[in-house]
Amino acid sequence: xxxxxxxxxxxxxxxxxxxxxxxxxxxxxxxxxxxxxxxxxxxxxxxxxxxxxxxxxxxxxxxxxxxxxxxxxxxxxxxxxxxxxxxxxxxxxxxxxxxxxxxxxxxxxxxxxxxxxxxxxxxxxxxxxxxxxxxxxxxxxxxxxxxxxxxxxxxxxxxxxxxxxxxxxxxxxxxxxxxxxxxxxxxxxxxxxxxxxxxxxxxxxxx
Numbered sequence: 001x002x003x004x005x006x007x008x009x010x011x012x013x014x015x016x017x018x019x020x021x022x023x024x025x026x027x028x029x030x031x032x033x034x035x036x037x038x039x040x041x042x043x044x045x046x047x048x049x050x051x052x053x054x055x056x057x058x059x060x061x062x063x064x065x066x067x068x069x070x071x072x073x074x075x076x077x078x079x080x081x082x083x084x085x086x087x088x089x090x091x092x093x094x095x096x097x098x099x100x101x102x103x104x105x106x107x108x109x110x111x112x113x114x115x116x117x118x119x120x121x122x123x124x125x126x127x128x129x130x131x132x133x134x135x136x137x138x139x140x141x142x143x144x145x146x147x148x149x150x151x152x153x154x155x156x157x158x159x160x161x162x163x164x165x166x167x168x169x170x171x172x173x174x175x176x177x178x179x180x181x182x183x184x185x186x187x188x189x190x191x192x193x194x195x196x197x198x199x200x201x202x203x204x205x206x207x
Contacts, residue, residue, distance in 0.1 A: 008090040011078070012097035015071035019101030019118055022108055023063035024048045027056055044113035046148040061117050068098040068121030076125060092171040095122035099179055103186065114186040116152040119179045123159060126172060134159040149190035156180045 024043040028035040031052055036043060039050040045064060049057030075094045102118040104110040120138075124131030137158040142151035160176040 008093050011071070011075040011090075011094045015068070015075065015094045015098035016101035017106070018071050019067045019098040020105035020107055020112070021067055022105055022112065023067060024060045024113070025108070027060050027063070028052060031056065042113055043108070045117055049148075064102060064113070064117035065121035065124065068095075068102070068118035069125045071098055072122055072125035086171070088169040088171040091126060092175040095126060095175055096178060098122055099182070103182065114152065115179065115183050116156065119156060119159075119183065122179075123172075123176070127163070127168060130159055130162055130166075130168070133162055147194065149187050149194065153184060153187060156183050 022043050024035055024045065024047065027048065028051065033051060035041075035047055035051045039047045041047070045057050045061035048060040052060075072091070072095060075091060099115045099118045099122060101112075103112045103115045105112040116138075120131055120134055123134060134155045138151045138155035141154040142148060145151065156176075156179060160173075160180045163173045163176045
């Protein structure tokens, strides 16, 4: 562990490899189901809820959060990384690596999830208040809309805005912005589907 703590690159590699572990697939296989073959085919918590039920979907969400949170906490505790001239920049790189690990997991030929739970795990470690705020926004939006994609996008937008307004370290603000862009891109299919459903409802209402 002391050797790993000597560089941002080593911590980033560790964070990537841990966060790339496909928890949704493993939980599904333990239940006798490959969630990649059912529902949306996504490995994240939303599809796990659809395929495995709410209880196991929550388990997948928490595991996805923890696989980003734990490497971040280990990196934050490393004296060598904390002694860098700009430790926030180094930690931001580690956090981005963790999120990308879930989205592009080497174990699944780089076909992963959307990164929301991992992004939350990263910021739960870096800035717990911001992480809690993001989780509350997600839950509230999900309760109001019943659409996970809308909750996810609203939450990452709220986190980014919160960090810029609150004067968080620049590296963390840029990290949130990068995550927001990536997560929006990953949700483009969901956005098209939401737009299609809205258009259909509008046509039916007008007929």
